[in-house]
Amino acid sequence: MSVQFELRCPVSADLAFIRDLVRVCGRYAGLTGERLDHLVLAVNEAVTNVLDHGGAAGSVTARGTQDGIIVEILDFAGRLSAGHLGGARVDPTGAHGFGLWVIQRLCDGVSLEQTGLGSLLSLHMNHDPATSVRHLGRAGRERQPAH
Amino acid sequence: MSVQFELRCPVSADLAFIRDLVRVCGRYAGLTGERLDHLVLAVNEAVTNVLDHGGAAGSVTARGTQDGIIVEILDFAGRLSAGHLGGARVDPTGAHGFGLWVIQRLCDGVSLEQTGLGSLLSLHMNHDPATSVRHLGRAGRERQPAH
């Protein structure tokens, strides 16, 4: 689990392919069950936003870390702002989008940086606590993996 | 199937992870059954060689093409030569290695280029003929996917 990796692929319209890749990377980074599903959904939402609101061009980079995985979604158009992230609300009537809200709700950490190449959204997800023996106390009960 | 993609990851000791990624990419590129398995095995052998005989550092790049997929294995040490490829023999007694022979036997195309970054082995694999309606004649019977 400790071997580092970095994987890069372009944002493309094939969301299912990107989901499959993220799933392989997340599993390799030690995520399982619910937390793996959450990562896949969050990345899916961020990539969809690049296709819908951004320049429809960018890249997805997944990198293993000590604690789990970081997936960076780079939007070449560079129009995703901190205001968008901060303004995200959940709206169970469905009158507004809530992709950005879901991303921030599901990930352990979300950060946004404006770079020379575009806006870079970084999603952090730690290992599933329930898979780590040291954390098998309260946290383990709070976050049971699905299986 | 026609959306292009390019995916890059470093050569690492975790061969199982690289196999999983290649499998996802190959499937996305339209390979199935036997031909997908062959691609995975060929890439596994090439990466193993970088770890065993090369500098243990390099990268794997997978790219979708019109006809299938190209996977490039870059060995930073740059010592893989055409002589190695040409000299590869199968030896069913197992006295010698035959990774390079297997690679050339299983892939639709193999090429080697010395670049500034190292030796670049390119493996080409076309779509499974049996999945393409136009090719469902003799070729389709010759190469049945496993399922």
Next chain:
Amino acid sequence: MSVIAIAGEVDKTNSAELADYVERIRRPRDHVIFDLAELTFLDSSGLHVLLSCARTCADDDADVHLAAAQGSPARLLHVTGVDVRLPTYVTTEHAIATVLATRTS
């Protein structure tokens, strides 16, 4: 009552298609039961389809019922609070029974 089963993965590449389908299938005043047992992935655009169907239904006093959601889709319904806002059932049979009971009462 319309029972609409959604299977596989719903994302932005096919959610508009799903919306069209739902609109075509539903008759006015029908309650709608979404059978999600075979749904393996649902993104926010797919969830919008369910919610916008709920709004249309509400306009003619009908409800949308969500049944048998599993895994990732079930969790999306949960974190967004949609499973509290809309009547949600463990099985489709249960959803159907409830709608039938409401009708006859």
Next chain:
Amino acid sequence: MSVIAIAGEVDKTNSAELADYVERIRRPRDHVIFDLAELTFLDSSGLHVLLSCARTCADDDADVHLAAAQGSPARLLHVTGVDVRLPTYVTTEHAIATVLATRTS
């Protein structure tokens, strides 16, 4: 006769371990049957383990028998001609029966 079942994936990261295991298990003059039914991946280094076991066996007049190979491992045995060089069986039961028959004859 030793029946050695190999399951999962064998690649360069664990083939040396497999070689040690095979060497430890096998008694002199034993025929070896590799039960490959649960083997999902075999690389050339893993194939080397089978072949080097066959060479050791040959030194004391025993054989290596390959049984129940599936999918990718079966194809590697095939393209390399190993499935012609070594006795190969569709099932492990068949391999065992054959070895037993050889013994009593």
